Amino acid sequence: MHSTGTSDDARRAFLLRIIGDIVSAGISLGLMYLGTRAVRSAMDPSAGRKAADAAAAAALRDRLAAAGVSPAALRGMSACEVALTSELVFPEDIETGWADVGGLDGIKQELVEEVVYPLVRPDLFVPPSLRGADAAAGGGDALRALGRVSSLLSAPKGVLFYGPPGTGKTMLAKALAKESGALFLSVSPSSLLSKWVGETNQLTRGLFSLAARVAPAIIFLDEVDALFRARSSAAGGEHEVSREMKAEFMSLWDGLTTNSTGGVVVIGATNRPADIDEAILRRMPKAFEIPLPNGDGRVAILRRLLADIPVAVDFDVDAVAAVTVGYSGSDLKELCRTAARVPMREVMASVRAAQVAAGGVGAVRRGGRGGDQTPRAPHWRSAPPRGCAR
Known part of the structure; x- marks a missing residue:
């Protein structure tokens, strides 16, 4: 009896020791895991941004669902897709429409046919083989005739806007997104490039997968030459991460064409088309030169800029357009903004004069520039910027 009791006590002590070791090991592993996460978060400067992006993405899903995106399409989004949702712009939030783009009527009509309609x-x-039977039957003779050549009418993989700075390339892309009702994904180098190994490729994949989830969508690459500069084999010419990102981007870009109903269009804008990689240019078969506005274009831009601005009865828009040869749309906007300051100077001059008459000269510091402040064309605008044709 005594030996049996001693054996039970020893067995119990052994089991307690084993359980204690297991619990201790579990607690140690848990603390190690939490410590590792804390260290990683402290070393990752983008941790706070990722948390904020996750919170914003949760609210964005509701808005996407209200915009007609299927909730099933938004399930299982990766961390990179969630991070890129901050770059999404809804068409109703874009204030620029076709009416806000002065001139460029021929380009706008071609964009409607090439991008908006698809x-x-x-x-x-x-192709007719992918079209539903009901759609083919309900479209009439015109739709059936169109089906015979639909393989030649497919939307282009990409569109390139090129031309001098300030001619409205970005504005045109925004107007295109608004008129087509497509979601707008504006991509910059900082959106895709990361110092962490492999994350740049993950962000690139996330960009295309997110665009496919919320299609129809437009991926807009402003200053595309900065992101896709021509590749070089010279030592030190280009970082390996940049080369891998370009290869990943082009591979995914080609993958979009496997489904002609993808509803994703890539648009690039640049004022240095010669610097873009040739493989990227090949994937942008539709290239539109956005030139400096001609006389009629300048008149249209000025009328749009001054539509809600009170002007003198004898104000001649044609005369202003005639003396602004070589001005871009951005230059014309700055010219109008400068002219709008003239009434403000006149009001401040009258206020100062009244204070001087009342003996309160020190109440307002003397400001503004003396002399004639009438806006006039700068001397360096007597001809178009070098390298840009009129």
Whole structure:
């Protein structure tokens, strides 16, 4: 009896020791895991941004669902996709429409045919074999005739806007997104490049997968030459991460064409088209030169800028357009902004004069520039910027 009791006590002590070791090991592993996460978060400067992006993405899902995006399409989004949702712009939030783009009527009409129609009516731009029987039967003779050549009418992989700075390339892309009702994904180098190994490729994949989830969508690459400069084999010419990102981007870009109803269009804008990689240019078969506005274009831009601004009865828009040869749309906007300051100077001059008459000269410091402040064309605008044709 005594030996049996001693054996039970020893067995119990052994079991307690084993359980204690297991609990201690579990606590140690848990503390190690939490410590590792804390150290990683402290070393990752983007940890706070990722947390904020996750919170914003949760609110964005509701808005995407209200915009007609299927909730099933938003399930299982990766961390990179969530981070890129901050770059999404809804068409109703874009204030720029076709009416805000002065001139460029021929380019706008061609963009409607090349980009807007494929996004708004994708059923017209797919082969008959992929089109539903009801759609083919309900379209009439015109739709059936269109089906015979629909393989030639597919939307281009990409579109390139090039031309001098300030001519409205970015504005045109925004107007295109608004008119087509497509979600707008504005991409900059900082959106895709990361110092962490492999994260740049993950962000690139996340960009295209997110665009496919919320299609129709437009991926806009402003200053595309900065992101896709021509590759070089010279030592030290280009970082390996940049080369891998370009290869990943082009591979995914080609993958979009496997489904002609993808509803994703890539648009690039640049004022240095010669610096862009040739492989990227090949994937942008539709290239539109956005030139400096001609006389009629300058008149249209000035009328748009001054539509809600009170002007003198004898104000001659044509005369202003005639003396602003070589001005871009951005230059004309700055010219109008400068002219709008003239009434403000006149009011302040009258206020100072009244204070001087009342003996309160020191109440307002003397400001402004003396002399004639009438806006006039700068001397360096007597001709278009070098390298830009009129």
